[in-house]
Amino acid sequence: MSDSPTERALQLLALLARAAEPMSARAMAEALELPLSTAYRHLQVLKKWDWVQEHARTGLYEPGPMSVQLAHGFDQHSWLMQAARPELEALSARTGESAGLLCYLHGHIVCLDLVESQHALRCSFVKGVARSTVRGASAKALLAHLPEALVQPLLAEALAESGSLAADDSVASFMNGLQQIRERGYAVSEHEVDQGVWGVSAPVLLPRAQLIATVSLMAPSQRAGKHITEWIQQTCLAADRIRQRLLHR
Structure with a gap:
């Protein structure tokens, strides 16, 4: 003992x-x-x-209640991952790059699943690891669909802790950027989280804009250059197919 x-x-x-x-x-x-x-x-x-x-x-x-909530969360993420895994594998196979499924949980961006590319990629996302961040396509695609009351404290905390956001990355401009992400349906980033890494992320939304997760594709910037339009489209299609799977489960 x-x-x-x-x-x-x-x-x-x-x-x-x-x-x-x-x-x-x-x-x-x-x-x-x-x-x-x-x-x-x-x-x-x-x-x-x-x-x-x-x-x-x-x-x-x-x-007790917390144990019940944990069990509910496990069940929810289990059916989510069952629906998402085939699409992540297909997205990775089509692009040759790493595809992940991420969600927002209590102030963290959590990587639920990850299909890694056979190519070398220095990426901070690891399956099962939580990241508290407002940077990168994955984080922004999630934050864009969260209530502003949740987003504002996260941004304020990031500014206070790291001071790494540039002066022109004010709260107002950041929130405006999230609005643009909502309008176009995806987020892109480059060098924001990992130097030399390009990423695109598309949210999985159920009716009434219920945010479930986001599908992210990550690749070295040098490989992404000539494929950006195609890979954005493929990532958005993968997110939509996961949504369809969840609606018809």
């Missing part, structure tokens, strides 16, 4: 997740060979953060 308090809490949560029914603190303590007082202490923290909940009448513990 690890002495790490974090691992003990996670072991309790994992035990409860695998259980077929609610469990008592004593049963969980015995299963994990923990002192009952230790189990109670960790359960109180998990309960405070809504990962577990205690039944008012029986005193038994079961997964």
Whole structure:
């Protein structure tokens, strides 16, 4: 048994997740060979953060609201990735470049899936990794379809933390750029996140402009030059085909 308090809490949560029914603190303590007082202490923290909940009448513990939300998010992203994977593979095969599926989650741009090119490409996006950023085609394609109340703090944070945005990249001009992205249906960037990398990103939107994710194609600038128009079109078509798959699942 690890002495790490974090691992003990996670072991309790994992035990409860695998259980077929609610469990008592004593049963969980015995299963994990923990002192009952230790189990109670960790359960109180998990309960405070809504990962577990205690039944008012029986005193038994079961997964809480946060656990349910996590499960819902997993299910949502699972059917999304099932719909997206064939289109990412086809887009990568047609262009010979790297194709990714990204989403916005709690202030981060998260790479859900990535089909990598056989060519060498120095790219910051890695499957499963979250990036807090307002730069690059992927981020801007997502931010363009988020409420302004979410976008403004992200931009302010980026300005405060890095100071890397140029003077003319004011909040007003940035928001104007997002409007242009909404109007044309895709975002492009070059050298913004990774030097020498060109990218295009098209959002996957369900009815009523519900943002699900964005499809991104990334390539070295020197290879992208003569293919830009074609690759923008291919990326937008891939995003639309994913949308159609989701609507008819």
